[in-house]
Amino acid sequence: MSAVPVVPPSPANVIACGIVFPIVAGGVVALRFYCRRIQRVKLEVDDWLTLPAWLFMTGMAICIVIGVYKRGFGYPSPRPGPGQDPTTFTHPEIIINRKLEFALELFQFPALTSVKLSFLFFYKRIFCTRSTVILNWIIWTVIALCIIWGVAFFFAFLFVCGTHFSSFWGTPIAFKTHCSIILPENYWIAITDFMLDAVIFFIPMPLIFRLQMSTTRKFGLLAIFAVGALTLAASITRMVIFVNAVQVLKKAYKSSGTNNLTVTAGLYWTVFECGLGLIAACMPAIYVLLKRFSVRYIRTNNQQSKESLWSWRTVHSKSQQPSTMNFSVSEIELVPADAPHATINTRVEKQSVEDQSRHNNRHANGICVSKTVQRAENMI
Helix, strand or coil, X not given: CCCCCCCCCCHHHHHHHHHHHHHHHHHHHHHHHHHHHHHCCCCCHHHHCHHHHHHHXXXXXXXXXXXXXXXXXXXXXXXXXXXXXXXXXXXXXXXXHHHHHHHHHHHHHHHHHHHHHHHHHHHHHHHCCCCCHHHHHHHHHHHHHHHHHHHHHHHHHHCCCCCCHHHHHCCHHHHHHHCCCHHHHHHHHHHHHHHHHHHHHHCHHHHHHCCCCCHHHHHHHHHHHCCHHHHHHHHXXXXXXXXXXXXXXXXXXXXXXXXXXXXXXHHHHHHHHXXXXXXXXXXXXXXXXXXXXXXXXXXXXXXXXXXXXXHHXXXXXXXXXXXXXXXXXXXXXXXXXXXXXXXXEEEEEEEECCCHHHHCCCCCEEEEEEEEEEEECCCC
């Protein structure tokens, strides 16, 4: 297979990735816990898993930012000078690159595994009941596969050089002697990661179409879960880069012993995938908060515009027929299947009445508010 050149990100892009994702993902995780609190929904496994995911992803981001600062990531690899043996040549930038790569690669497994498990336990929380035996079996199987994937590859990479850990950041000859399986291992890490992401992404699609709700609401839910498509796209990009990087690094290890730019590209997309995946995992949970803010904004604007119109009509037309302006708002919340909840619909009517005798001599202008409360034991 011919090697396709890997286009590395610029140092500025790498730093931006390392700074933006921990901040944004941390805010989204905090919003997730806040939404659970205002919903009065019990925190469960899918919520708690976002904490280790964020911590390890932040560790990955710190590694990649330090790497750029130390010129280990985002810059070309130093080359041996005249008379220097390439097999024993080393440099501080190469050493820092390898040490940070080793740490970042280890952090990725608990981070990515926690994100995948958060998705799956959320599916189990929302869609699974005692009657959905097959779905329970499918989700538990994928959960087991994700745990096995994370644990197996963590220890496989930890001992990628056997017990000669320093060979990973040592001389090229030591690296090639003790760490020869690193390229095929990274190859299979990227491919299996994409396969698991694809399975996790497609699990909820048929379940949403089976829900008893309007087509518009179904597509609304699909749009929420489809945020995971961005994670899948990042996973595909990472897989393609890793497959090409393996071919590029095979040649680099034979000649100069390393290629910092190619390594940077792979690690950059690893952080990108993990950060985007964590944000996507929290989106369904914070949908309720986003819905409430959007509904409140629309309700306020509608009320202001209707009040202005009503006032104008009252001043300019005393003989106007009674006008009634009303609106109602209902909210849909993603809550566990076994969690009781209530939906409160509020109806507000503002009236201008000419004939006061029909209303028992009450004020001509008034506001009538009525509320209805509906309680449901099972949402989905």
